[in-house]
Amino acid sequence: MAEVKVFGSWGSPFSRRVELALKLKGVSYEYIEEDLSNKSPLLLKYNPIHKKIPVLLHNEKPIVESIVILEYIDETWKGSSIMPEDPYQRAIARFWIKFIDEKFFTAIWKASWNEGKEQEKGMEETWELLTILENELKGKKFFGGDNIGLVDIAASFIAFWVEVLQEVVEIKLSDEDKFPTLHKWSEEFLSCEVVKECLPPKDKLFAFFQARKKAITTSKSMVYK
Ligand SMILES: N[C@@H](CCC(=O)N[C@@H](CS)C(=O)NCC(=O)O)C(=O)O
Known part of the structure; x- marks a missing residue:
């Protein structure tokens, strides 16, 4: 085996x-x-x-x-595919994953761990990118269509981690009113049993982000003293 x-x-x-x-x-x-x-x-x-x-x-x-x-x-491994069959659709899926990993992570990190102008810039970039994803998702249940696919798996950070992160850094990053389609997708995605099995405990993640925030704030105040 x-x-x-x-x-x-x-x-x-x-x-x-x-x-x-x-x-x-x-x-x-x-x-x-x-x-x-x-x-x-x-x-x-x-x-x-x-x-x-x-x-x-x-x-x-x-x-x-x-x-x-x-x-x-x-x-x-055989079983249900997470990549589309069609080469063009595979290329499109890879494009969105690159978008999430390169553009989205950079923007949300900038918004979360900075202050002032830099943070504002990060927030604007994050919202711009979420708007693009919102439009991409319109009319679909998942990024992968009717089933969870590669892009949904890559985007799980947006469905779960962002919710916890925004509570810690106290800025609204992913707003239900602004991004209703993404919000519905998050709910759908997070309600899948198999997805639930793969999420970290919320309170532990909250404490982890809080410790990171504290460490960043402390190191900044040491620099400015
Ligand atoms: N591009 C990598 C990113 C992996 C990554 O950033 N892993 C982090 C944990 S979330 C890590 O191992 N960090 C340890 C380090 O940077 O020393 C991937 O998609 O696998």
Whole structure:
């Protein structure tokens, strides 16, 4: 029987993506929690370049970078596809994932961990990008159509993590009135049993973001003193 291991971290949207894809495919795996402040020799061996989680280990072969892993999972295990069949639609899905990972994460991080003008700029960028996603989703249940697909998995950060993050940083990032389609998608996505199994505990995530906020505020006040 194939041996499948996932090296992850409980609060990471990237390793949760991998777990969700494996669960959607019905693949059993062993989960190994990494302490990112004290990385294990195995993590450094399997991902020597980025030294990051997630790592998927399939029969001792490591695969890194969450999106690369998701595509590998889709191609390796049968069962319901998470990538579209059609090459053009596959290209479009890859485009949106790149959009989320490169543009959206940058903007929301800028809005969340800055103050003043920089934060305002980040918020405006975040809203602009959410508007684009809102329009892309119109008329569809999921980004993947009737079923959860690669883009939905990549966007799970928007459905769950953003809600918790905005409570901690006390700015409204994803507003139900502004983005009704995205809000409906979030509710639909988060109500799936398999998705629920792959989400971190809300209170633990809240405390994690709060600790990060405190650390950033403390380091800024030390610089300005
Ligand atoms: N592009 C990577 C991002 C993975 C990532 O940022 N992982 C973080 C945890 S959320 C990590 O391992 N950080 C450890 C570090 O940067 O030292 C992916 O999609 O897998």
